Amino acid sequence: MGRRQPLLAPDEHLPVQPARFLVRTDLFVTSTELTTAQGAHAFVPSPASPYQGDIARYWDQEARPVNLRLGEVDGLYHHHYGIGDVDHAALGDAGDSGYEQRLIAELHRLESAQTEVLLDHLGRVGRDDMLVDAGCGRGGSMVLAHQRFGCEVRGVTLSAKQADFANQRAIELGIEDHVQARVCNMLETPFDSGQAAASWNNESSMYVDLHDLFAEHARILAAGGRYVTITGCWNPRYGQPSKWVSQINAHFECNIHSRREYLRAMADNRLVPQAVIDLTGATLPYWELRATSSLVTGIEEAFINSYKDGSFQYLLIAADRV
Numbered sequence: 001m002g003r004r005q006p007l008l009a010p011d012e013h014l015p016v017q018p019a020r021f022l023v024r025t026d027l028f029v030t031s032t033e034l035t036t037a038q039g040a041h042a043f044v045p046s047p048a049s050p051y052q053g054d055i056a057r058y059w060d061q062e063a064r065p066v067n068l069r070l071g072e073v074d075g076l077y078h079h080h081y082g083i084g085d086v087d088h089a090a091l092g093d094a095g096d097s098g099y100e101q102r103l104i105a106e107l108h109r110l111e112s113a114q115t116e117v118l119l120d121h122l123g124r125v126g127r128d129d130m131l132v133d134a135g136c137g138r139g140g141s142m143v144l145a146h147q148r149f150g151c152e153v154r155g156v157t158l159s160a161k162q163a164d165f166a167n168q169r170a171i172e173l174g175i176e177d178h179v180q181a182r183v184c185n186m187l188e189t190p191f192d193s194g195q196a197a198a199s200w201n202n203e204s205s206m207y208v209d210l211h212d213l214f215a216e217h218a219r220i221l222a223a224g225g226r227y228v229t230i231t232g233c234w235n236p237r238y239g240q241p242s243k244w245v246s247q248i249n250a251h252f253e254c255n256i257h258s259r260r261e262y263l264r265a266m267a268d269n270r271l272v273p274q275a276v277i278d279l280t281g282a283t284l285p286y287w288e289l290r291a292t293s294s295l296v297t298g299i300e301e302a303f304i305n306s307y308k309d310g311s312f313q314y315l316l317i318a319a320d321r322v
């Protein structure tokens with residue numbers, strides 16, 4: 001599938017400037033009702049299970065410098081990893097005073113490049129279409145999708161803090177009419193059947209049962225619509241999840257599925273893979289660069305070792321809703 005041109009002129013794209021945020025942590029309490037940064041009252045549904053409550057709390061409390069410092073580069077905040085070759089010319093000499101900032105910018109460029117590859121696989125999307133980001137985090141992928149297609153993008157996350165952050169960012173960009181996040185379980189969304197032209201999970205499918213997840217995507221997608229996931233999955237050829245995969249699960253409180261589970265659950269839910277792309281080789285440069293940075297979190301070794309010993313794969317799957 002060829003790469004499409006953005007619908008917006010280059011000067012309409014996100015300005016490269018540090019973002020200023022109103023982060024009202026006082027509002028993100030356990031109450032079921034909260035006041036958002038926009039001043040409106042939003043209903044926050046109770047988590048569907050104790051596990052979902054744990055995950056909501058995890059992301060409400062998350063503030064790792066590796067995510068915030070990268071987001072400050074241009075105001076796109078991601079909670080996923082990067083792909084592509086490191087631009088050593090842009091990175092320059094490790095001895096220079098500005099090296100650490102260039103390294104941060106390079107890691108961020110690779111994370112945004114990952115989103116662009118996901119968007120490349122969404123198929124034809126028009127301005128009047130609606131897209132769904134399941135597990136939208138702080139909303140970086142939603143902004144890039146809107147900038148490319150000019151259409152509505154609706155995101156769901158378990159975290160009130162993330163939804164508020166994403167909505168505040170959309171207001172700052174003047175795209176709040178088109179880009180909206182809400183607190184909602186991705187297994188039970190408020191979207192109408194057949195409403196979405198395309199939908200995706202960007203590193204968010206390891207928190208849910210895949211049969212339940214794909215049943216919901218199949219419901220909200222129009223016939224002929226496209227579903228895309230970028231995910232880490234364990235490789236059935238390895239036998240069982242390796243110790244590195246178990247370490248990643250413990251680190252993020254998630255449950256990484258196998259490649260076989262993805263394909264089986266899609267087949268059972270009217271999602272027919274159109275492309276299965278192994279991005280493992282493409283993500284290793286990101287991890288090896290990140291491991292040299294001051295922003296390491298301690299999980300770098302597990303990703304690098306599991307990708308190298310073949311027990312773990314970084315995969316993109318694009319499927320047609322039939």
Ligand SMILES: C[S@@+](CC[C@H](N)C(=O)[O-])C[C@H]1O[C@@H](n2cnc3c(N)ncnc32)[C@H](O)[C@@H]1O
Pocket residue numbers: 052055056059077078079080134135136137138139140141156157158159162184185186187201202203204207208
């Ligand atoms: C690793 S982050 C990825 C965020 C985003 N997709 C990105 O690429 O930046 C995982 C996200 O999945 C969300 N999530 C996990 N389980 C969920 C569920 N059952 N319903 C909605 N969101 C969920 C979390 O709230 C979090 O926003």
Ligand SMILES: CC(C)=CCC/C(C)=C/COP(=O)(O)OP(=O)(O)O
Pocket residue numbers: 064066067078079080081203204206231232248252254256297299
């Ligand atoms: C590929 C797999 C298995 C991903 C698990 C989901 C996850 C936590 C992604 C990155 O989030 P993040 O950007 O908040 O993590 P970090 O702080 O490590 O950058």
Ligand SMILES: [Mg+2]
Pocket residue numbers: 066067078079080081
């Ligand atoms: Mg990150």
